[in-house]
Amino acid sequence: MPSDTRFDKLTDGNYHEWKIYMQALLTRRGVFEVVNGTETRPGGSNNHKKIRDFERKQQEARAEIILNITPPQLAHCRDADPKIIWDNLQNVHCSRGRSTVIALRRRFHRLRLERSETMSAYVARVRHIAFLLEEADVLIADEDLITAITSGLPHSYDPFLVSLDATPDDDFTLTNVISRLTNEYQRQHMYVPVQRQPDSNNSTEEAMSVSSFSPNLAHITCFACGKKGHYQANCPTRSPTATTPVPTKPNEYAGMAGEEEDSDSEGVF
Numbered sequence: 155m156p157s158d159t160r161f162d163k164l165t166d167g168n169y170h171e172w173k174i175y176m177q178a179l180l181t182r183r184g185v186f187e188v189v190n191g192t193e194t195r196p197g198g199s200n201n202h203k204k205i206r207d208f209e210r211k212q213q214e215a216r217a218e219i220i221l222n223i224t225p226p227q228l229a230h231c232r233d234a235d236p237k238i239i240w241d242n243l244q245n246v247h248c249s250r251g252r253s254t255v256i257a258l259r260r261r262f263h264r265l266r267l268e269r270s271e272t273m274s275a276y277v278a279r280v281r282h283i284a285f286l287l288e289e290a291d292v293l294i295a296d297e298d299l300i301t302a303i304t305s306g307l308p309h310s311y312d313p314f315l316v317s318l319d320a321t322p323d324d325d326f327t328l329t330n331v332i333s334r335l336t337n338e339y340q341r342q343h344m345y346v347p348v349q350r351q352p353d354s355n356n357s358t359e360e361a362m363s364v365s366s367f368s369p370n371l372a373h374i375t376c377f378a379c380g381k382k383g384h385y386q387a388n389c390p391t392r393s394p395t396a397t398t399p400v401p402t403k404p405n406e407y408a409g410m411a412g413e414e415e416d417s418d419s420e421g422v423f
Contacts (some may be wrong), residue, residue: 164223169247170289176222185215189240212236219243248289258287266306273339277303277332296328303335314338 180186187193
């Protein structure tokens, strides 16, 4: 049966991820038992049905492994026994040398939230390196993950980290921290930075502050033309010299003016 699952083939740099995908595929095919050694060759004649079923599983498992590796890995797959092939690949790719662990630890503590990266993607990157360290027999506790995640945040998260440090111990869990980080990321990206022109009539300090935050104009509807992207005051359909008339009460002012004239006239005599 052809594979209907798509994942990257085995290379020199993705063994740990490939092993998980490959194990899931072989399990779904019902042949992983002959790969991990839990099912061994039964005794009896080679023509026995149990023997033929076991050999069929071996052949299918070996075929699936070979079809999901790149050509440079074929040198490790010459044996007819898929368990031996599986063990060879593990021995070749699972380097647990001290230099490898140190390099992974260095990557783990140098991860930073990129400008165009979402919080969920950043957390996934941190957990991926932690997964590689655990595959190298390095114990990674939740506190290590929290430290690595929060250490890579930009300065805009400093007030959030201050409040996070005051969290009670019972609530200071990895799940809770990630949830609060996701909410803080959404809050910070709800508004986009815009440039505000300084007012020449304002003080020097206020004129120097030209940046502010305002709602995303893509969601603003103009009441003048009905289009999105600007306010009514900035509508291009309006005349640049148009001003809003100020309502007055001419009769009232006229009466007041007449009274003032009468009082002035009385003052002359």
